[in-house]
Amino acid sequence: MLNIAQIGVGYWGPNLLRNLVSNKRCEVKKVVDLSPERRDYVRRLYPAIQLSDRLEEVFRDPLINAVVIATPVATHFDLAMKALEAGKHILVEKPIATSLEEVDKIKEQARRANLLVMAGHTFIFNSAVRYVKKCIDSNEIGDVRYIYSQRLNLGRIRSDVDALWNFAPHDISIIQYWLNNPKPLSVFKQGVDYIQNGIHDVVFLNIVYPGKIMANIHVSWLDPRKVRTMIIVGSKKMIVYDDVAENKIAIYDKGIDRMAVLGENMDYDKPFSLSFSHRSGDILLPTINFQEPLKVEIDHFIDCIENGTECITGIDHARKVVEILAS
Ligand SMILES: NC(=O)c1ccc[n+]([C@@H]2O[C@H](COP(=O)([O-])OP(=O)(O)OC[C@H]3O[C@@H](n4cnc5c(N)ncnc54)[C@H](O)[C@@H]3O)[C@@H](O)[C@H]2O)c1
Numbered sequence: 341m342l343n344i345a346q347i348g349v350g351y352w353g354p355n356l357l358r359n360l361v362s363n364k365r366c367e368v369k370k371v372v373d374l375s376p377e378r379r380d381y382v383r384r385l386y387p388a389i390q391l392s393d394r395l396e397e398v399f400r401d402p403l404i405n406a407v408v409i410a411t412p413v414a415t416h417f418d419l420a421m422k423a424l425e426a427g428k429h430i431l432v433e434k435p436i437a438t439s440l441e442e443v444d445k446i447k448e449q450a451r452r453a454n455l456l457v458m459a460g461h462t463f464i465f466n467s468a469v470r471y472v473k474k475c476i477d478s479n480e481i482g483d484v485r486y487i488y489s490q491r492l493n494l495g496r497i498r499s500d501v502d503a504l505w506n507f508a509p510h511d512i513s514i515i516q517y518w519l520n521n522p523k524p525l526s527v528f529k530q531g532v533d534y535i536q537n538g539i540h541d542v543v544f545l546n547i548v549y550p551g552k553i554m555a556n557i558h559v560s561w562l563d564p565r566k567v568r569t570m571i572i573v574g575s576k577k578m579i580v581y582d583d584v585a586e587n588k589i590a591i592y593d594k595g596i597d598r599m600a601v602l603g604e605n606m607d608y609d610k611p612f613s614l615s616f617s618h619r620s621g622d623i624l625l626p627t628i629n630f631q632e633p634l635k636v637e638i639d640h641f642i643d644c645i646e647n648g649t650e651c652i653t654g655i656d657h658a659r660k661v662v663e664i665l666a667s
Contacts, residue, residue, distance in 0.1 A: 343404050349381065368389055456641075461653040529543055599614075
C-alpha cells in the first residue's frame, strides 16, 4: 500500500484527490494547501486526511512514499525538487516545469535518487486518444499526413501562464504520443495578448515533423465556443476526435487517390496527364469503452512505482512537451 500526500487542491486538485482516495492500492495520508478555504473543503469531504499548510510535514514524513503536485506551474520545479530530495516519487501536473533547465534538474535528481517522475498528461490515459493511437499504429489510416487541434473556450483566464502553457501541453503530449515521440524539425508559434499585458490569450503553434508530417495547434480562452477537436489526416483514412461530442471518434474512409494510367512511364514520346479519384466511403463511429482518464493515470503511477512499469508520461515525454512549448 502506497502512502500518498497531495500538494494543492484548487480547481484541478480535487479531481486527482477523488481518484486517489477511491484507489484501493494507495492511501492519502496528507494534503497540503496554503489556502484555509481549500483545506476546509477537503476536511468536509475527507475527514480522515491530515491537513496542513506546511510542506515540511510531507517532506519530513518517512511514511509518505509519493507526492502528487497540483499547484500552479511556477511552483512545480521547487516542489518537485524538494519532494525528490526527501526521497518521494512524484506525479506533477502539466506542464512539469517552466523551462528545459528545470526539467533537466528534476530528471537528474530523480536519476540520482532512483525515483519516479511522472507528468500529469491526463489525455494519454483517455480511451479515445488511445483508440486513435491504435488506428495509427495498425496503419488503418495509412501514413499520418497532418494533424490539427483546437482547444478553445470563453474560459477561465489565468495570470500565471498564457494560453499556450496552460492548454497546449495537452495537444503536444497527445501528438507526441500518437507519433511515438519524434523530434520536431521546426516549431513556430504566434500569439497575442489582448486582455492582460504579456499573457497571450490566443496562440497558433506549428510543428513540422520528419516524414512531411505537419501539426497545427490553436489554443485560446477567448473564443465563443468550447471546442476540443483534433483531426488526423492519413493517406488512407481520416479521423475526427471531438472530446466534447457523444461519439468522440469518427473515422472517415475518405481520401484522394492517384489513378493508375495505362502505359504510364512506358511511352516516353507522349505526355500524359495525372488523374485522381476522390474516395468517399463510410464513416465509422466506434464504440469506445470509456474509463475516467485520471483513474487510469493513477493506476499507472502506482504500477510504475510498485512494478517498475515503464512510465508513458515520464520525464522524457514531459521534457519533449516543455521543449516544444519553450521553442
Ligand atoms: N490535467 C488537466 O487536465 C488539468 C486541468 C486543469 C489544471 N491542471 C494543472 O493543475 C495545476 C493546478 O491548476 P489549478 O487550476 O488547480 O490551479 P489553482 O490555482 O486553482 O489551484 C492551485 C492550488 O494550489 C495551492 N498552492 C499554491 N502554491 C502552493 C504551495 N506552495 N504549497 C501548497 N499549496 C499551494 C493554492 O492555494 C491552490 O489551492 C496546474 O499545473 C495546471 O496546469 C491540469
